[in-house]
Amino acid sequence: MDIRLEQRTDYKEVELLIREAFWNIYRPGCYEHFIVHNLRYDSSFINQLDYIIEEDERIIAHIAYSSNKLITDENTETVVTLGPICVHPDYQKQGYARKLMEHTLNLAQEMGIPYVFVVGIENFYSKFGFEDASKYGIQYNDLTGDTPFFMVKVFDDEKIKSINGVYKDNELFKVDKEELDKFDEKFPPKQKEKHEGQLDF
Numbered sequence: 728m729d730i731r732l733e734q735r736t737d738y739k740e741v742e743l744l745i746r747e748a749f750w751n752i753y754r755p756g757c758y759e760h761f762i763v764h765n766l767r768y769d770s771s772f773i774n775q776l777d778y779i780i781e782e783d784e785r786i787i788a789h790i791a792y793s794s795n796k797l798i799t800d801e802n803t804e805t806v807v808t809l810g811p812i813c814v815h816p817d818y819q820k821q822g823y824a825r826k827l828m829e830h831t832l833n834l835a836q837e838m839g840i841p842y843v844f845v846v847g848i849e850n851f852y853s854k855f856g857f858e859d860a861s862k863y864g865i866q867y868n869d870l871t872g873d874t875p876f877f878m879v880k881v882f883d884d885e886k887i888k889s890i891n892g893v894y895k896d897n898e899l900f901k902v903d904k905e906e907l908d909k910f911d912e913k914f915p916p917k918q919k920e921k922h923e924g925q926l927d928f
Contacts, residue, residue, distance in 0.1 A: 728780060728781070728782050728826075729780065729781040729782075730778060730779075730780050730826060730827070730830055731778065731779060731781070732774075732775075732777060732778060732779075733777045733778065733779045733789065737779060737786060738764075738767065740785075740786050741763070741779060741786055741789050742760045742763065742764055742914075743760075743914065744786055744787070744788075744789060744813065744815055745757075745759050745760040745763055745789060745811065745813050746759075746760040746914060746917075747815060747816065748813035748814060748815060748816060748819075749811070749813060750917055751919065751920045751922060751925075752925070753925055753926045754925050754926055755919035755920055755921050755925070756911070756917070756919040758902040758907050759811045759813070760914075761902060761906075761907050761910050761911075762811065762899060762900055762902065763789075763791055763811060764910065765899045766791060766793050766897075766899055769793075769899055771793045771794045771795070771897055771899070772791070772792075772793050773791075773792040773793060773794065773807065775834070775838065776790070776791075776792040776831050776834060776835060777790075777791055777792070778790050778827060778830060778831055780823050780826065780827060782818065782823075785815075787814060787815045787817075787818045787823060788812075788813065788814040788815065788818065788823045788824065788826075788827055789811075789812070789813055789827075790809070790810075790811075790812040790813075790827045790828070790831055791809075791810065791811060791812070792807055792808065792809055792810075792831070792835070792843070793807075793808055793897055793899075794806065794807055794808070794897075795807075795808045795844065795894065795895060795896065795897050796894075796895045797865070797890060797892050797893070797894050797895070798892050798893045798894075798895060799890055799891060799892035800891075800892070804890060804892075806842070806844055806890075806894070807835065807840050807842075807843050807844065808843070808844045808845065808846075808897070809831075809832075809843050809844070809845040809880075810845055810846065810847065812824060812827060812828070824851075825854075825855075828855050829855070832855065832880060835882070836882045840882065841881075841882055841883035841886040841887065842879050842880060842881045842882060842883065842886070842887050843879065843880045843882075844860065844877070844878070844879050844880075844894060845857055845877075845878050845879075845880070846867075846876055846877055846878075846896075847876060847878070848876070849875045849876060849878065852878050852880075853878070855880065856880050856881075857878035857879060857880045858878055858879060858880075858881070859873065859874065859875050859877070859878060860874070860877050860878055860879040860894070861873055861874055861877070863879065863881075863887050863888070863890075863891070864891035864892075865877075865879065865890065865891065865892060865893075865894055866892070866893045866894065867893075867894055868893070868894065868895060868896060869893075877894070
């Protein structure tokens with residue numbers, strides 16, 4: 728097993744991996760591969776935390792980080808967000824996601840990043856010390872009340888106390904369906920299916 732930074736020559740293989748890992752999981756088809764494709768060419772993408780895992784001479788896992796905005800009463804602050812993270816279906820539940828998470832979160836702390844946000848499944852991310860961000864007075868977009876899917880991993884306990892405000896999603900996470908469909912034409916055809924439990928079901 729090899730954990731290393733993603734290279735430009737890996738891009739296509741990683742996009743295929745992301746597509747395979749997310750297909751029909753949260754919605755019919757997926758758009759995470761398109762998001763990562765666009766992020767790579769945007770200034771918000773954090774190249775130093777863009778890691779993959781190679782196993783059996785193939786790329787089987789990937790993690791990405793990007794910068795987002797947190798609007799406080801005083802100003803707008805740039806913050807770091809984890810995701811997407813994925814593991815190929817053939818290699819899931821074997822600890823690869825944990826290895827990527829621990830490796831990159833340690834790097835983020837070494838880089839002096841005071842906290843990392845994520846939008847995802849509470850039961851998974853809480854294993855790595857992520858907490859409901861509303862605990863710190865941080866609101867997700869225009870939502871009020873508890874948002875257990877919106878979490879933060881705190882490295883600097885003092886810094887987090889000074890940033891009460893509203894977190895805004897990166898605009899690149901808002902996908903245009905026509906652009907997505909055009910992008911998907913570059914990949915092998917796959918059947919989109921609706922399943923109970925999908926976010927868009």
